[in-house]
Amino acid sequence: MSRTSRPRRLSAGLAAATLALTSLSAATAYAAPLDNPTPGPLMNYVINTKASPGHVRKVEDAVKQAGGTVLSSYREFGVVVAQSTNANFKVDVRAGHNGREVQSVGATRTAAVSEGASGLSSAASVNSVGSVDETTATPVLDPRESEQWDMVQIKADQAHTVTDGSRRVLVGINDSGVDDTHPDLAPNFDARDSVSCVKNGVPDQTPGIWRPTTSPHGTHVAGTVAAARNGVGIVGVAPGVRIASVKVVNDDGFIYPEYSICGIVWAAEHHMDVTNHSYFIDPFQFWCKDNGDQGAVQEAVRRAYAWAADRGTLSVAAAGNSNYDLANKTTDTTSPNDSTPVSRTIDNNCLDMPTELPGVITVASTTQARAKSSFSNFGLNKIDVAAPGSSILSTLPGGGYGLMSGTSMASPHVTGIAALLKSTHPWWGPRDLEQALQREADDTACPTTPDARCTGTTANNAFYGEGIADALDAVHR
Structure with a gap:
C-alpha cells in the first residue's frame, strides 16, 4: 500500500469485566508530579515492569511523578504505555521510590506524536453480524x-x-x-x-x-x-x-x-x-x-x-x-x-x-x-x-x-x-x-x-x- 504498503506496506476500552487489563488508569492521589519538568516534544513511551496489578500501579504512579500521562496499562503482562512532554522522562520515571519497579523504558518513535495528546472517544454500541452457525459448502462460482x-x-x-x-x-x-x-x-x-x-x-x-x-x-x-x-x-x-x-x-x-x-x-x-x-x-x-x-x-x-x-x-x-x-x-x-x-x-x-x-x-x-x-x-x-x-x-x-x-x-x-x-x-x-x-x-x-x-x-x-x-x-x- 505505499506506506502500509511498505508493501507489507504493499508489503485495538479493553472490555473484560474481570479486568486484569485496564485502559487509561485514573490518577493516584499520592502521586505528586515534578514541579518543573524540562519541556520537550510530545512523545509516547512503553514501560515494562513485573506482571501484577501492584507493580503496574506503582509504575503508573512513577509515570505521573515524571510529568507523564498513562495511556494504557496492561497489568497481566506488565506493560504501561505513557505520554509526556518531559524531555527527561526516561530518567525521571526511574527516579524516586516507585521508579525501582521500572524494568525498562523506551520511546515508541523518534518523531513527536502526530495524533496529539491522549483522549478517548466515547464507545458506542453497534450490531454484529447475524447468528453464529456452521456454514455448509456451496461451491458455486462467484463471477470473478x-x-x-x-x-x-x-x-x-x-x-x-x-x-x-x-x-x-x-x-x-x-x-x-x-x-x-x-x-x-x-x-x-x-x-x-x-x-x-x-x-x-x-x-x-x-x-x-x-x-x-x-x-x-x-x-x-x-x-x-x-x-x-x-x-x-x-x-x-x-x-x-x-x-x-x-x-x-x-x-x-x-x-x-x-x-x-x-x-x-x-x-x-x-x-x-x-x-x-x-x-x-x-x-x-x-x-x-x-x-x-x-x-x-x-x-x-x-x-x-x-x-x-x-x-x-x-x-x-x-x-x-x-x-x-x-x-x-x-x-x-x-x-x-x-x-x-x-x-x-x-x-x-x-x-x-x-x-x-x-x-x-x-x-x-x-x-x-x-x-x-x-x-x-x-x-x-x-x-x-x-x-x-x-x-x-x-x-x-x-x-x-x-x-x-x-x-x-x-x-x-x-x-x-x-x-x-x-x-x-x-x-x-x-x-x-x-x-x-x-x-x-x-x-x-x-x-x-x-x-x-x-x-x-x-x-x-x-x-x-x-x-x-x-x-x-x-x-x-
Whole structure:
C-alpha cells in the first residue's frame, strides 16, 4: 500500500469485566508530579515492569511523578504505555521510590506524536453480524473466481467442497481499516468487535472508525481472507467465517508499537481466533535487543503477542518485502522511517516485528509459477510457510476490486487457512494451528537453477519454509 504498503506496506476500552487489563488508569492521589519538568516534544513511551496489578500501579504512579500521562496499562503482562512532554522522562520515571519497579523504558518513535495528546472517544454500541452457525459448502462460482489463480495454488477451491468455514470463527484484520460496506465483505463483517487503535494506542469504537481513510490495503487483505460466497465478485479463502477490522495504521501509513499492542490485546480480549498482520512495526524495520528504546519496545511487544497467544489468538504475519535474509542480518539503512534514516550494523537479535516474534506465523510470497516473489524476505528457520503474493485480485474500498502484490497479500491466504482449520477443529489452540499449517504445507524445493540464498532442504528451506500452504489438506485433517 505505499506506506502500509511498505508493501507489507504493499508489503485495538479493553472490555473484560474481570479486568486484569485496564485502559487509561485514573490518577493516584499520592502521586505528586515534578514541579518543573524540562519541556520537550510530545512523545509516547512503553514501560515494562513485573506482571501484577501492584507493580503496574506503582509504575503508573512513577509515570505521573515524571510529568507523564498513562495511556494504557496492561497489568497481566506488565506493560504501561505513557505520554509526556518531559524531555527527561526516561530518567525521571526511574527516579524516586516507585521508579525501582521500572524494568525498562523506551520511546515508541523518534518523531513527536502526530495524533496529539491522549483522549478517548466515547464507545458506542453497534450490531454484529447475524447468528453464529456452521456454514455448509456451496461451491458455486462467484463471477470473478476464475481469475483467482492464488486460490487454486493453495487448493482453497477444493477445500470449499468440504467447508467454507464456520460462523463461530472470528478473524481480526489488523491493518489500515476495512470497508465493511463492500458487498463482498458486508455479509461477514462483525462491527461489534471492530475498533481503531491509531489514537495513541487507545481503543476507539466510534461507529465506522475502523474504516479506511487513506489506504485500500486492509480492505484488500480482508477480501483474501473472507470475501463472501454470495454471487458477487470474488471468494475468500474462508468465505464462511466472520471478520473484524482492527485498525492499527494511521493516515500517514505508520504502525507504531502502541497501535500494534492495542490491536493484538483487543483481538485477544474479543476472542478472535486468528489475526492477520500485513505490516512491520514502525519506525524501525528491525528493533534491536539493546538497553535503550528499541530493546524496551521489543520486550513490550513480545509480551503482548505472547499474552494474546495464551488467550487463544493465533497471529499470522507478512515476512516483508525487502528481499532480505532474516536469518543473516547485517545492515539496516531504512530506519528510523519517521525521521532521518541512518545506516547501522545489526544482527539476529534485531527483530522485524511482529513477524519474527515467537509463535507468530511468518509468511513468504510466491508467484503464480510457485517461485519465490522477487520482493519477498526469506531465511532458513525464519519462514514458516509460503503463499501467493504476486498480483493478487481482491476487494478495494468503494465496492471495487484490484490487484496488489506483497507479502501483505501472501499472509492473508495463510490466515484464511488457519480459520478453516479452526472451523474444523474448534478445540485447537494457536500452537495446534501453527503445527498443522506447517505439517500440511506442500514441500517445495529450492530453484533448480542454483540460488545460494535458498539454503535448507525440500522439507524446510529459506524461501518456502515448510512449503506452500495447503487449504485442502488442512480441512481434510
